[in-house]
Amino acid sequence: MEITPDIINNTLILKILATRIDAASAVQFKDLMRSTTDGYSGRVVLDLELVEFIDSSGLGAIVSAYKALVPRNRMDICSTGEVVNTVFRLTRMDSIFAIYEDVEHALNEGELI
Amino acid sequence: MNWNELEIRLSVAEDYLSVRHGLQEFKTRFANGKSRDIDVNPIELVLAEILNNIAEHGDHASLPEKICLKWALHKNRFSAEISDAGVEYSPLEKIRAAKKHKDTSFDNLPEGGFGWHIISALCSDIHYRRHGNINILKLQIPV
Structure with missing residues (x-):
């Protein structure tokens, strides 16, 4: 797993280069998120375009990374697939995170999916 | 009814990689x-x-040492039986506890406990029993 950071319009876009965020990779994900966002103050968008599967451990790792951000920093999510959407919906985490269709919609803060 | 069977061998505690490989084999x-x-x-x-x-x-x-997964596909449901000789667990209590947690304020945002939400939402039936030192969980998922 890798995370590639990109800053566009004062927003830190983090593209997750992995097909799964699951129990086997949750710790690595949290560590990578911590080192990538350490000291950053501003909005963060997680680009999950490549992520095909997430389980409850992966979701917990995303929540943990969100809570570890500088207080009151926003973390939004974009480019989610079917399984990711299902997990966020069933756990009601879609009411915590704004989920956008793609990076462009996230940057424009357009309509949510 | 034709039941399929798969064994997932665990070599260490929290051997999630073996679970991931087992799921790949299942798929x-x-x-x-x-x-x-x-x-x-x-x-x-x-x-x-x-x-x-x-x-x-x-x-x-x-x-x-191993988890045994058996499954069968019916007309409109998927059935599975998962057995292991690990510690006893109580899925129905876990589901009840997971459903109780409704506080989603930032400070109280849970970082775990989502799994039983997902299981209870997707399964139509869940039955658990402890037979000797074996856990046996049976479930059905509408398809």
Whole structure:
């Protein structure tokens, strides 16, 4: 797993280069998120375009990374697939995170999916 | 009814990598065995939650050497039986506890406990019993 950071319009876009965020990779994900966002103050968008599967451990790792951000920093999510959407919906985490269709919609803060 | 069977061997505590490989094997066999188009995503999600839960809750002394997964596909449901010789667990209590937590304020945002939400939402039936030192969980998922 890798995370590639990109800053566009004062927003830190983090593209997750992995097909799964699951129990086997949750710790690595949290560590990578911590080192990538350490000291950053501003909005963060997680680009999950490549992520095909997430389980409850992966979701917990995303929540943990969100809570570890500088207080009151926003973390939004974009480019989610079917399984990711299902997990966020069933756990009601879609009411915590704004989920956008793609990076462009996230940057424009357009309509949510 | 034709039941399929797969064994997932756990070599260390929290052996999530073996669970991941087991799920991959399950998906391959499920895809080869099914005769019609069925969305495997909810099935993989439920199995992942249950198998990881078993792998998580065995310390070195109580770690089950293997998890046995049996499954069958019916007209409109998927049935599975998951058995292991690990520590006893009580899914219905876990589900009740997970449903109780409704505080989603930032400070109280949970970082765990989502698994039983997912399992209860996707399964139509869940039955658990402890037989001797064996956990046996039976479930059904509408397809």
